[in-house]
Amino acid sequence: MSYGKLLGAGTAVALVIATAGFAGSHAVKSSNATVAARHNQMQMVGYHIGVLGAVAKGEMAYDAAMVEAAAKNLAALATMERATLWAEGTEQGAADLSRAKAEIWQEPDAFAAKFKALEEASLAMVGAADAAAVGAAMGPLGGACKGCHEQFRGPKIE
Amino acid sequence: MRTVLKVLLVCALVGAGLAWILTRPAALDEGYAAGHQPDVDAGKKVFVAAGCASCHAAPEASGEEKLVLAGGYAFASPYGTFYAPNISPSDAGIGGWSLPEFARAVTQGVSPEGQHYYPAFPYTSYIRMRPQDVSDLHAYMRTLPTSDTPSKAHEIGFPYNIRRTLGGWKLLYLRDDDMLADPLSEELERGRYLVEALAHCAECHTPRDALGGLQRARWMAGAPNPSGKGQIPNITPAKLDWSESDLVYYFESGFTPDYDSVGGSMAAVVTNLSKLTEADRIAIARYLKAIPPAE
Numbered sequence: 001m002s003y004g005k006l007l008g009a010g011t012a013v014a015l016v017i018a019t020a021g022f023a024g025s026h027a028v029k030s031s032n033a034t035v036a037a038r039h040n041q042m043q044m045v046g047y048h049i050g051v052l053g054a055v056a057k058g059e060m061a062y063d064a065a066m067v068e069a070a071a072k073n074l075a076a077l078a079t080m081e082r083a084t085l086w087a088e089g090t091e092q093g094a095a096d097l098s099r100a101k102a103e104i105w106q107e108p109d110a111f112a113a114k115f116k117a118l119e120e121a122s123l124a125m126v127g128a129a130d131a132a133a134v135g136a137a138m139g140p141l142g143g144a145c146k147g148c149h150e151q152f153r154g155p156k157i158e
Numbered sequence: 159m160r161t162v163l164k165v166l167l168v169c170a171l172v173g174a175g176l177a178w179i180l181t182r183p184a185a186l187d188e189g190y191a192a193g194h195q196p197d198v199d200a201g202k203k204v205f206v207a208a209g210c211a212s213c214h215a216a217p218e219a220s221g222e223e224k225l226v227l228a229g230g231y232a233f234a235s236p237y238g239t240f241y242a243p244n245i246s247p248s249d250a251g252i253g254g255w256s257l258p259e260f261a262r263a264v265t266q267g268v269s270p271e272g273q274h275y276y277p278a279f280p281y282t283s284y285i286r287m288r289p290q291d292v293s294d295l296h297a298y299m300r301t302l303p304t305s306d307t308p309s310k311a312h313e314i315g316f317p318y319n320i321r322r323t324l325g326g327w328k329l330l331y332l333r334d335d336d337m338l339a340d341p342l343s344e345e346l347e348r349g350r351y352l353v354e355a356l357a358h359c360a361e362c363h364t365p366r367d368a369l370g371g372l373q374r375a376r377w378m379a380g381a382p383n384p385s386g387k388g389q390i391p392n393i394t395p396a397k398l399d400w401s402e403s404d405l406v407y408y409f410e411s412g413f414t415p416d417y418d419s420v421g422g423s424m425a426a427v428v429t430n431l432s433k434l435t436e437a438d439r440i441a442i443a444r445y446l447k448a449i450p451p452a453e
Binding site for chain 2: 046047049050053057138139142143145146147148149150153154155156157
């Protein structure tokens with residue numbers, strides 16, 4: 001084997017190792033990033049429900065534009081494409097901090113129906129005419145959150 | 159030598175006889191709920207507060223299907239897996255049970271055939287139920303839809319599969335005294351009745367000892383989730399720092415103070431609590447504020 005060939009083979013091996021290493025770290029980073037993105041989605045859901053809840057409880061004055069904006073953002077969050085956010089292999093136990101149950105990927109139709117329920121409950125909030133109407137629409141919104149978290153969210157592990 | 163053997167034999171027989179008597183299923187008081195006219199509507203409220211459908215409906219049931227008490231829900235535990243039985247008013251369930259049979263099952267954990275039930279069925283809490291409430295519940299449950307689904311046998315290993323041993327367990331742990339002592343305001347009495355008797359909160363929120371009995375000194379101090387994953391929270395004032403109105407809103411809507419939502423097994427509990435009166439939700443919140451803090 002000439003020196004040149006040896007160098008070539010060595011470079012190829014090094015490249016393979018480097019690529020594998022990169023791909024490995026990329027996969028780990030990617031599933032952590034996916035879980036983090038999902039948590040951001042849920043944080044936004046919680047933020048907007050918090051605006052509506054504050055109006056319902058009388059902690060914040062009723063403002064038609066704010067209520068409508070919160071309701072529409074909730075509907076938009078509920079309709080975000082799930083392929084990137086709910087990537088396979090990111091269930092609880094497989095990805096750090098994830099509380100997503102494996103059933104999400106085993107029962108995709110049932111899971112999709114939960115987001116549909118959130119979308120519908122959010123759209124029902126659009127145009128709530130006063131604080132009492134916001135309060136009444138909070139029930140179905142809470143029901144949508146609860147329905148999904150009952151079936152598809154795993155326990156909090158301290 | 160023969161005398162010694164005779165004495166030992168007599169001791170063994172007396173011991174076995176005593177054990178047999180002590181583990182014998184308890185009888186119901188005569189004249190149970192006597193003179194009470196059963197009220198189906200009141201029974202429905204008891205049914206909701208006691209959470210019967212949460213465990214006895216078929217596992218995938220939702221909405222109105224939750225009233226078909228076909229059973230089948232699996233409860234993992236350190237002793238094996240328990241399956242909720244069919245308790246619909248059919249031959250496969252509790253159809254034809256008299257009030258005394260029903261009351262003995264619910265409040266003493268004894269079947270009409272005189273067998274002990276496992277305390278996965280929270281008769282350890284229901285023992286505190288008022289006879290008129292049991293009577294109303296019995297009347298309401300007879301109006302529910304029937305199901306012919308056969309009850310599934312529990313998957314329990316030796317020695318726990320010997321039901322007679324539960325008689326000994328009951329001697330140790332089945333007691334009807336209240337945790338929050340008298341005298342209490344009428345509202346706190348109502349909260350205590352809802353929490354300690356009907357909603358049976360302590361069955362999950364209080365830790366258990368090696369034999370599965372509640373550690374009453376650590377009342378509501380939280381416990382490992384029997385499913386094996388995670389922790390059921392401490393809800394004594396030592397850890398639960400939500401305001402009374404936060405608690406009431408959580409019971410009604412399922413939203414925590416920071417607008418996370420209830421999930422897991424507690425979701426079904428909140429579904430039930432949301433159907434109670436506001437006064438009942440307030441009573442439960444005040445009860446939780448009144449119990450001793452436990453770290």
